[in-house]
Amino acid sequence: MDRPDVLENMTEIRRREMEAARDILGVTQEWLGYVDSGWPEGDPKPPLPEGCFGLVPTEEAAVPLARLIRGIRPHVLTTYDENGGYPHPDHIACHLVSMAAYRMAADPEADLGEDAGEPWQVLKVYYSHGFNRPKAQAIHDKMTELGLESPWAERLKEWKPDPEHDRRITTKVPCAEYFGVRDQALIAHATQIDPDGHFFKVPLEVQQEVWPYEDFELVESHVQTTLPEDDLFAGLRDRVTG
Template sequence: MRREEMERARDILGVTQDWLGWVDSGWPDGDPKPPLPEGCFALVPLEEAAAPLVRLIRSFRPHVLTTYDENGGYPHPDHIKCHEISVFAYEAAADPELYPELGEPWQVSKLYYQGGFTRERLEKVGAAMVARGLENPYVDWLKDRGPRSDRGDRTTTRVECAEYFHVRDAALIAHATQIDPDGFWFAVPREVQTEAWPTEDFELVDSKVPTTLPQDDLFAGLR
């Protein structure tokens, strides 16, 4: 992933961004997979890798933290490492005995895992494609998707955001060296997605404020 592509995606989304400073681990390919490159993010010890995130949490003081689930969405080593340091930093940033040199402690109020593509979502969107006489791009993916790879029953929070799908797509396309605008991720027309599955889905993992489930807002209980 090129830095300028990430910066372009950031500008499209209208968000701020901080680089934590680690080296991309890459996607190991082969059977067996080759060893990860020395010094990459996935191999940095947990407490060392989490330190920049603890510093960022204490300076930015967010109320909500989102991250990958324990499988990284899919098992990319950097996604899994991101999950690990996020869960660790969620608690560590609030502990005055940990990293005292990194700023005043701050307790994030809620921790979510992003839901990703559940079987239910793939089936509904695929069926909507077939109903329009279009090819279902998820047939092979669903064949390989066993119960252990699905997390639909863990979904607690569905956020309506179809009106922003065009922004999401533009930010993804900004990663020109990694994303083909005519490829798999754009095989489903946006109007089909909007009708069949207009939400992004999350799992509430921990909350320091009273909440009720299900939710339609990551900031439920905080507003």
């Protein structure tokens, strides 16, 4: 994907990839005008490019998202944790901006510009924990048992157990039947995802057997719920539909 014709048209190609992924998932999506920060490499790492998402002040970057929250009026918001899942500058910015927008959307005093809509309180906020050591270890152990090469072997040697972090996971949503759709949507981002890469070394049926969940951490809730959960809408369904 490093061909000159791809690099010259990356913006349009990435938009088409997002459209394809969106159609596969059957969801809606909005562009908010942020510019990709890229993944800085080197020692020391180079500065981020001027004007990129990772350098926009949080309160400024949060305004478009807060306006969108008021427009869509969601009951649940998911985002990255404070480490970005892994420390990509845009993932960390996404965490900061999401949490700021969550608060601004509910604040009647927030300056969101004209026609921003009425304040809206998102009722539950979750951090996604798609990468966690217990999951990686369970998949690694199963791959080893089956005599298959584990893509987690080297990473686990350096990834020290952290029970305190593992306990942050409050919500495990069973969704194994959707893993295939998830993977198709991921592969649609062809300029970023290698279908023969790390993400796809583990057979789908192994993932579905060993770890048939997506993992989340409930960090804000304005409704009563009981932990652990298996549903992001736990405590909401009767309130919203009743």
